[in-house]
Amino acid sequence: MKPIFTDTHTHLYSEEFDQDRTDMIQRAIDAGVSRFFVPSIDSNYTQKMYDLETQFPKYIYLMMGLHPTYVKDNYLEELAHVETELSKKKFYAVGEIGIDLFWDKTFLKQQQYAFQYQIQLAKKHKLAINIHCRNAFDEVFEVLDSEKAADLFGIFHCFTGDFGQAKRAIDLNMKLGIGGVSTFKNGKIDQFLTEIDLEHIVLETDSPYLAPVPFRGKRNESSYTKLVAEKLAQIYQLSTEEIAQITTENSKRVFGI
Numbered sequence: 001m002k003p004i005f006t007d008t009h010t011h012l013y014s015e016e017f018d019q020d021r022t023d024m025i026q027r028a029i030d031a032g033v034s035r036f037f038v039p040s041i042d043s044n045y046t047q048k049m050y051d052l053e054t055q056f057p058k059y060i061y062l063m064m065g066l067h068p069t070y071v072k073d074n075y076l077e078e079l080a081h082v083e084t085e086l087s088k089k090k091f092y093a094v095g096e097i098g099i100d101l102f103w104d105k106t107f108l109k110q111q112q113y114a115f116q117y118q119i120q121l122a123k124k125h126k127l128a129i130n131i132h133c134r135n136a137f138d139e140v141f142e143v144l145d146s147e148k149a150a151d152l153f154g155i156f157h158c159f160t161g162d163f164g165q166a167k168r169a170i171d172l173n174m175k176l177g178i179g180g181v182s183t184f185k186n187g188k189i190d191q192f193l194t195e196i197d198l199e200h201i202v203l204e205t206d207s208p209y210l211a212p213v214p215f216r217g218k219r220n221e222s223s224y225t226k227l228v229a230e231k232l233a234q235i236y237q238l239s240t241e242e243i244a245q246i247t248t249e250n251s252k253r254v255f256g257i
Helices: 021-030 043-055 075-088 108-124 137-147 163-171 222-236 240-255
Strands: 005-007 033-038 060-062 093-100 128-134 154-156 174-178 201-203
Touching (some): 005 201, 005 240, 075 108, 108 128, 163 174
Parallel strands (some): 005 033, 128 154
């Protein structure tokens, strides 16, 4: 049987795919990726997400949320949009949400509020969360610890922390989203992954960003999920098919489908 890969985080609506989006998605399907989980970043992309779902109803699963780098002066309006959309239709997670202090710390307080507020929305709707964390592990864990509960669960997207932070995330019912960074020479995450049981791992691309080797620095796409799986197969000394099966099962436990 052909392995079924799950890309748990892909921005298929990105402008970078405007010239060949349908072909790019078909390439991924042909490579065995049959489940695409698409995070939201702000209200400007909502309709494009819905159009994708309409075009590929058997493959596309949507999240709804406000990305931390899009938390600006209008963040309360954006949070109201998230809340409205969550009440209108089926989503599979609240995301991507979190804290990002890489570019700018101006809106830290608003990012913290938005993160906590959206976690509470996830609990209300019994959904997973999909966490974005950049230069902000302490701040993210502070919010997660304050909301810690049996009904808090999800994925630490694009996990790039150390072993201690990985254990802490897992203790908070989070899977670790592993993507192209695991193939980088200086990615570091491959150094301790064998100490993390595979039941805590899901695959992702974060396309069009963070393409794996040998495409590092170029546009990423969902078909490269297979390259991430091949890297994990080397690390865990399993077949690519086993990695695909286990990580897809893990994604089903998170997203409920």
